[in-house]
Amino acid sequence: MSDYDVIVIGGGPGGYVTAIRSAQLGFKTAVVENKHLGGICLNWGCIPTKALLRSAEVYHYATHAEAYGLTVQGVGFDPAAIVKRSRGVSAQLNAGVGGLLKKNKVDVIWGRAALSAPGTVEVAAAAETEHGKPNPAPRGALGAGTYKAKHVIVATGARPRVLPGLEPDGKLVWTYFEAMVPETMPKKLLVVGSGAIGIEFASFYRTMGAEVTVVEVMGQVMPVEDHEIAEHARKRFEKQGMKILLEAKVTGLKKGADDVTATVELKDGSKQEITVDRVISAVGVVGNIENLGLEKLGVKIERGCVVTDGLGRTNVPGVYAIGDVAGPPMLAHKAEHEGVLTIEAIAGKHVHPMDKRKIPGCTYCHPQVASVGLTEKKAKEEGYDVKVGRFPFVGNGKAIALGEPEGLVKTIFDAKTGQLIGAHMIGAEVTELIQGFVVAMQLETTEEDLMHTVFPHPTLSEMMHESVLSAYGRAIHI
Template sequence: MADTYDVIIIGAGPGGYVAAIRAAQLGMKTAVVDREHLGGICLNWGCIPTKALLRSAEIFHYMSHAGDYGLSAQGVSFDIGAVVKRSRGVSGRLNGGVGMLLKKNKVDVIWGEGSIAKAGEVTVKPATKSVEGPPVPAPKGALGPGTYKAKHVIVATGARPRALPGIEPDRKLIWTYFEAMVPKEMPKSLLVMGSGAIGIEFASFYRTMGAEVTVVEVMPQILPVEDAEIAAMARKRFEKQGIKILTSAKVTKVEKGANDVTATIETDKGTQQITADKLISAVGVVGNVEGLGLEALGVKMERGVVATDGLGRTNVPGIYAIGDVAGPPMLAHKAEHEGVICVETIAGMHAHPMDKGMIPGCTYCHPQVASVGLTEAKAKEQGLSVKVGRFPFAGNGKAIALGEPEGMVKTIFDAETGKLLGAHMIGAEVTELIQGYVVAMNLETTEEELMHTVFPHPTLSEMMHESVLDAYGRVIHT
């Protein structure tokens, strides 16, 4: 039957479309259901378009500091409409690319809102919700609403911005990342609530483009999941750029004016009020678990996300979950890899659960921040004896030549075994460098093997080598 599949995936984000392609590669008849955009939040309203915005900000920064490089640029300015248009164009191009990949792999696209009526059966209704405006038209060739059967159903519905009571986004004065990506005009002042990757990236973008920015973080340090030493360096750099930062602080009340918001903020030093043109709420995301029929089927939930066994399987046979809806870390690359593991499990292959301790995290602010594995504090909390190496960007020839001498590479090893426990970086292009340590950790590389690895010169990657050497008292260039 045309409406019967081996696998149906609800959600065409990074996890969903990658799972669909892998299932098709393995010979399974596959369909993916979505209601508004192929590629999901990451491609359309997250990872990709924000990087396009940040690239524009980076170029603007270099143009504004042309004199630092012996160059001259007069009357440097920007058109925020053109900046946004470029960002949306990048997303649009990649959205089309996902559609082509699905077609190439003979994956059917079913357009609408999917739910699981019972194990093995997916009901698709017309789409009623969209990020922007009316429902998005179905892609050419997509199947429509109806009932579809599948031996295996994978839930990959992603997540949405968390809203705090009394500070709900209104899309005019209180923004989520959706509105922050498409400003019609540049705000003169901005209050960012939350200093995780989303909050810090927007703070960095808007500050570089000239807005007065204040970041409020409830935890004692910004970038709470990062190593404390790296986060402290980041804070100094951000404050040097003019970003105001309040930690151990909480927004308790927001009053809206005609064209601005006034936030009441409680800190350990007392209460203060800050008025800004816009407020960006970046206090995390919540899984899209509603309206799928999961509760009626008895699918187990944990902390607002679907509980799985590490291979994507839920407690109900034939129903699986991957990506943000299956819990943290809520990252696109985690979702993609999880999708492959889940599908290979369905195919009877010997898939292995993902080691979440080896999933890298990247924040594309200026300076960039990247990490993998345990922080120094976490390693010590686990009772491990550690050796820690550090190497500054100021000691690297390529960094100095680039005009980027501020930053650091930090590595953490088990003192007894030489196992690489974690790596943490801040500085230019560290989001590209971090994968070297990720590969090393997956290969169970020891400190000795890293010390005997030849790194090319002159490169930023040499700092990775020097940091390892420093952990064992053998650093050369400091």
């Protein structure tokens, strides 16, 4: 039996970042992991999908080289090589996480954890495998046993949601796991769900030449985004040849030897059949709350997530939860920040509960989409009198020079105070640009502050300035 100040269950982004910050604060810390350091995000989510999308982006530019005055012949791709590069990127970062934990003197316990009592963690031998291959323990990792800690932080993440009739089989019906490692590129693909995961894969496979149909049960593509931005995205996707079916649902799948025929019920109640090579089920994720002993301890759970107080604390003293398992938004950067707030609160530091409205969301499709704060619709529903600014990419010199003139930057201000309450973007590199508005919101910036901020020229960021000016009738370049 080993004693710790803090044990973190789960070595994903939230878990390993929390463990490192815990060690920095002087706590004797361990992290329990069963599959792979870095979690889903690093190994099967955020990072490897961006590697795939980067390959697709380069392929896109190569096939449109003439638009830049270039001649490129014999453009093609090797699916195995694309996947190999993606997996290599993940492997490199996976090793990096192990190095960071070792550097900060955080113990790694390899196995499956469960709480038998507050402060007592029982770890069984790791039994999970992935794609038929065992997950070896990192060098120096501890193994099964009973471990004690004053504070136990649950950071077990989430897994793909499974709907009846859409159960993944690993061959014809994929989750994001299988979609990331295709042996061959499907010629026809059905994506169920148009959230970030679904639309990123739809974008990747469409760029690589597949006929892609997206089925979304809600009335707009990318349902959490501002409606105006989502409509812009839909038009761009359809222009690329993607088929988008809104207010529709898949009611049945008929599997063949190497294809699937899906029955789709449309908004008007009519049905149509679509035959594709593969189906990707991207209907969200659910928290990993099972087999952790939480119910036995009386930890409060609602809607499949652990209930916390904004600083990671559950209703059971000494037990905390962060990241996906603690509820939406289910994003890696939310998990990391939530973990840091939680451990700093445990250390007695003065911290404020996380304001989820200031957490940015990024989708790395083509075109990219990024946002923070309230949508225009939500702001009005909450009673705000709003001022809305818009600036199109076509009015920006850098965007035109890049050959990326399609896009939009939209800002939303409280008309009474001038405070920035929302920002929404679509277009090239907006996932990098959005952080400027995130900082502005964190500092409770007003329109006057932003108007008097100097933006460099020529950059895409100038559109952020122009969008602010637009909200107050002062835009210069349109």
